[in-house]
Amino acid sequence: MTAPASRRSTGARAWLDAIRRDRKASVGALILVLFALLAVVGPLLVGDPTALVAVPLEPPSSAHWLGTTGQGQDVLAQTVVGTRVSLLIGFAVGIVVVLVGSLVGVTAGYFGGRVDGMLSLLFNVFLVIPGLPLAIVLAAYLPSGPLTVAAVLVFTGWAWNARVVRGQTLSLRRRDFVLASVVSGESSLRIITREILPNMTSLLVAQVIGSSVYAIGALVGLEFLGLGDVSSVTWGTNLYWASNDSALLTGAWWTYVPTGVCVALVGFGLVMLNSGFDEITNPRLQMERAWRAHLAAAGQPASRSTPVVVRDG
Amino acid sequence: MAEPILSIRDLSVDYVSADGPVRALDHVSLDLMPGEVVGVAGESGCGKSTMAQAILRILPPPAVISGGQVLFEGRDLLAMDEGALRRMRWERIAMVFQSAMDALNPVLTVGEQIADTLRAHGAAPSGRAARARAAELLGTVGIHADRLESFPHQLSGGMRQRVGIAIALALDPALVILDEPTTALDVIVEREILEEIQELQRKRGFAVMFITHDLTRMLQFANRVAIFYAARLVEVAPAGELRMAARHPYTQGLLRAFPSVHGGDVDLSSIPGSPPSLRSPPRGCRFHPRCAVAVDLCREREPELVALGPAHAAACHLVTG
Amino acid sequence: MRFILQRLGFYLLAAWAALTLNFFLPRLMPGDPATALFARFRGQLRPEAMQALREAFGLTPEPLLGQYITYLGHVLRGDFGVSVAYFPSPVSTIIGTGLLWTMFLAGTAVAVSFVLGTLLGVAAAWWRGGWMDTLLPPALALLGAFPYFWLAMVALYVFGFQLAWFPLGHAYADDLTPGMNLPFLASVLRHAALPVGTVVVATLGGWMLSMRNTMVSVLGSDYVNLARAKGLPPSRVVLRYAARNALLPSVTGFGMALGFVLGGSLLTEIVFSYPGQGYLLLQAVQSQDYPLMQGIFLVITLAVLGANWLVDIAYLWLDPRTREGS
Numbered sequence: 001m002t003a004p005a006s007r008r009s010t011g012a013r014a015w016l017d018a019i020r021r022d023r024k025a026s027v028g029a030l031i032l033v034l035f036a037l038l039a040v041v042g043p044l045l046v047g048d049p050t051a052l053v054a055v056p057l058e059p060p061s062s063a064h065w066l067g068t069t070g071q072g073q074d075v076l077a078q079t080v081v082g083t084r085v086s087l088l089i090g091f092a093v094g095i096v097v098v099l100v101g102s103l104v105g106v107t108a109g110y111f112g113g114r115v116d117g118m119l120s121l122l123f124n125v126f127l128v129i130p131g132l133p134l135a136i137v138l139a140a141y142l143p144s145g146p147l148t149v150a151a152v153l154v155f156t157g158w159a160w161n162a163r164v165v166r167g168q169t170l171s172l173r174r175r176d177f178v179l180a181s182v183v184s185g186e187s188s189l190r191i192i193t194r195e196i197l198p199n200m201t202s203l204l205v206a207q208v209i210g211s212s213v214y215a216i217g218a219l220v221g222l223e224f225l226g227l228g229d230v231s232s233v234t235w236g237t238n239l240y241w242a243s244n245d246s247a248l249l250t251g252a253w254w255t256y257v258p259t260g261v262c263v264a265l266v267g268f269g270l271v272m273l274n275s276g277f278d279e280i281t282n283p284r285l286q287m288e289r290a291w292r293a294h295l296a297a298a299g300q301p302a303s304r305s306t307p308v309v310v311r312d313g
Numbered sequence: 314m315a316e317p318i319l320s321i322r323d324l325s326v327d328y329v330s331a332d333g334p335v336r337a338l339d340h341v342s343l344d345l346m347p348g349e350v351v352g353v354a355g356e357s358g359c360g361k362s363t364m365a366q367a368i369l370r371i372l373p374p375p376a377v378i379s380g381g382q383v384l385f386e387g388r389d390l391l392a393m394d395e396g397a398l399r400r401m402r403w404e405r406i407a408m409v410f411q412s413a414m415d416a417l418n419p420v421l422t423v424g425e426q427i428a429d430t431l432r433a434h435g436a437a438p439s440g441r442a443a444r445a446r447a448a449e450l451l452g453t454v455g456i457h458a459d460r461l462e463s464f465p466h467q468l469s470g471g472m473r474q475r476v477g478i479a480i481a482l483a484l485d486p487a488l489v490i491l492d493e494p495t496t497a498l499d500v501i502v503e504r505e506i507l508e509e510i511q512e513l514q515r516k517r518g519f520a521v522m523f524i525t526h527d528l529t530r531m532l533q534f535a536n537r538v539a540i541f542y543a544a545r546l547v548e549v550a551p552a553g554e555l556r557m558a559a560r561h562p563y564t565q566g567l568l569r570a571f572p573s574v575h576g577g578d579v580d581l582s583s584i585p586g587s588p589p590s591l592r593s594p595p596r597g598c599r600f601h602p603r604c605a606v607a608v609d610l611c612r613e614r615e616p617e618l619v620a621l622g623p624a625h626a627a628a629c630h631l632v633t634g
Numbered sequence: 635m636r637f638i639l640q641r642l643g644f645y646l647l648a649a650w651a652a653l654t655l656n657f658f659l660p661r662l663m664p665g666d667p668a669t670a671l672f673a674r675f676r677g678q679l680r681p682e683a684m685q686a687l688r689e690a691f692g693l694t695p696e697p698l699l700g701q702y703i704t705y706l707g708h709v710l711r712g713d714f715g716v717s718v719a720y721f722p723s724p725v726s727t728i729i730g731t732g733l734l735w736t737m738f739l740a741g742t743a744v745a746v747s748f749v750l751g752t753l754l755g756v757a758a759a760w761w762r763g764g765w766m767d768t769l770l771p772p773a774l775a776l777l778g779a780f781p782y783f784w785l786a787m788v789a790l791y792v793f794g795f796q797l798a799w800f801p802l803g804h805a806y807a808d809d810l811t812p813g814m815n816l817p818f819l820a821s822v823l824r825h826a827a828l829p830v831g832t833v834v835v836a837t838l839g840g841w842m843l844s845m846r847n848t849m850v851s852v853l854g855s856d857y858v859n860l861a862r863a864k865g866l867p868p869s870r871v872v873l874r875y876a877a878r879n880a881l882l883p884s885v886t887g888f889g890m891a892l893g894f895v896l897g898g899s900l901l902t903e904i905v906f907s908y909p910g911q912g913y914l915l916l917q918a919v920q921s922q923d924y925p926l927m928q929g930i931f932l933v934i935t936l937a938v939l940g941a942n943w944l945v946d947i948a949y950l951w952l953d954p955r956t957r958e959g960s
Contacts (some may be wrong), residue, residue: 024772079942096955103639121647124644124648125647125648127646127652127890127934128645128889128890128893128898128938128939129648129651129652129891129938130891130892130894130896130897130934130938131893131894131897132894132896132897132900132901133896133900133915133930133931133934133935134655134935136915136919136927136931137659137927137928137931138659138662140919140922140924140927141660141662141924142662150911165683175723181713196835211765213779216779217727220781221781221783221897221901223783223900224783224901225901225904225916225919226919226920229750239783239784241783242888243787243905246904248787248790248791249794251791253788253791253796256784256787257788258779259784260780260781260784260785260787260788263779263780263781263784264776264779264780264781264784265779266777266779267778267780268775268776268779270774271775271778271779272772272775275771288762290761302762302763304868305862
């Protein structure tokens, strides 16, 4: 018996088409592609972000489009260069968080019983312990650096994924094709990797996107507190320096506005992509959309009582 | 002859999907006389429940009513505005849902769910009067008044369905639609409840549309029976006539499938195959792929409903009046 | 009752886990934790003070288990050690002053956001396809994508500096005496407006979206259909039948989001120099005041666990099905 998983056969092309047809997904994808480009080629186009190029706290001008920092560095260069490291760490953490969470979640959901009891207890405890204060204390103890921050974010962020993946595994575990494989004596590892995980692909993609939103936000927060490597140029350290150099008191909005807008745009792009995916893959939303279009074509409002749309007289 | 209380004419319902509309009820016409019990039977997906909810216009998206009329006491429900519909619902037409577990609000007590129906239609001047009336209604379905404070999950399946009936009778409706009211129950409770409904119907004289896939029960209860297949009405006849002289091959198959003694599981083996997909129904008569006596004409043209007697009609090329 | 006790047991377990985590944190540092922990203060602190700190952390020459028991004993007595930055003030005293402010700020923000977002979600689901359903969620998603503290900086700049509608920081005006008097309370509200507002703006979208999605699926349920068939007025169908049930998953989510929102609220405090745990935490981080940091982590964790338990009790009240066996 084969799993009805092989929707992959439709390939990446079908996905691209689906994204293009959905407005939210296209907006999200477009934003993310632009930022990916910025992260890859951007640093080559701007100067050294740490160079002291002008008078401190100079407002935006033709020489420095986004003005200068409290130390006299170019804000544009800092924002562009910061993109690369921030996105790299953010997405890497997002992926690792889902890997760890899925491992725990699948194990708990598949094996059930005592294993499930212990693992569920573990991630439920992690879910109620507030993540940011824990991350702050951890980051303060460990030697500072990008790896530390990434490790801390994985440690405080995996539990939610474990919970979601466990629930999904439990429901797949009861499906006929999995039961058949269990009865036919296939190994657990094979069933998990061949039958269960492939059927969760869209859920895992959504989880990676959601976790990346979390990771980028938390990363910027920790670095803002000075818990990252403050000598590197990232979005979070840009904000740390802006705040340290009393940008607020001097009204130097240009030192923190560009970075904040970048963080928000990336987060927004990810959220739009995710809700776009949901619209594409959720049959219920698809149906309702078709229903609305059908009513609109007949010039009918979507009434609360079942609408009457006479087409064939 | 009296005017029908409910007259469904050429009613069609579509479920709209991304690949276009799917017809779930196709040009169905059916009348109900005041005080009459009409049974509606057919396999699941044949359109019987869709019709029930379309009458009250409570079919949720993605359903649309695509044509026809539903005349109730002479007024077309499909042409009514929300306000008029709201008064018509329950004051004149009530319904017992398939699964009382799902149809009762899990966070309100039984009493509240009966009382709010009364209050919404001005049938009880005060909260106290509504409670008294709710207790009385529970009494008529054999539930003690101290259950007013119970939540649905605290009741047994049979009791929940009795509450559903009590709610349906709250405003003394002229028509009660029973949408497979006993499918979720075991055989003994099922019989008890049906007998209760029958007795209440005799006492109060409301008309009943009784939807089920259990033909045997229906033949005991209904005055007249309508058989649905793949979104269409294929045969309608008085219960006795249908039992003795069903004309449509599908009805005949159904009757063979349900022995008159209650003999355990439903067995549809006398009709091979399964109902067609409504997305692409077969050409001609929709039943022809499963029909033992189909001829070429059945594969070509869709049969019309033909009158075979004063109250008997069937849609089959092989029968003639 | 059983449900409540079960949950209490779980939170006690979580509290114990947090305590244990807290115990091992200093031991994560390379080398001798005590030396590393207090390295900065060698020479500044008298030997007796150093000894007091070591004991509070259980950093004694005893074996690990003995250290652990000593540490648990101290914590249970409310002794989180002595702050290094504010030496010789005990950590518990320092935390105590700011705890109420933090709980007030985060509690108000999360409550306002939950109520407002949930109502918006109900409205969006009820007017499906209207502007509340199509335009508002992406707009709120965009706002929610900004870091809380960044929104706080912008709010402070625009409404504090430029427009001068709100004070620039702190919890109340310096010239007022705290107490139950009108000028003081008014001042507290004015000072809380911007920090609360930024957290609300940043979290509103999440509540709205989750309520809307649950509403949409509840609106398709049999019991809502029966409510409609019964001819109940639309407002009753939406509130007593649909929203009342759709609220349940949101309340479960509320408990889980508490810790998350609190984290954001701590960062917002920093921007507004609000005298709560966030501001203290920043100072602790900057001056490497590890005892204070750990104390704050523990107290915040305990507060979140307690709040979660209260949410469970509220859930019990909202969902009669969990009341079984009581």
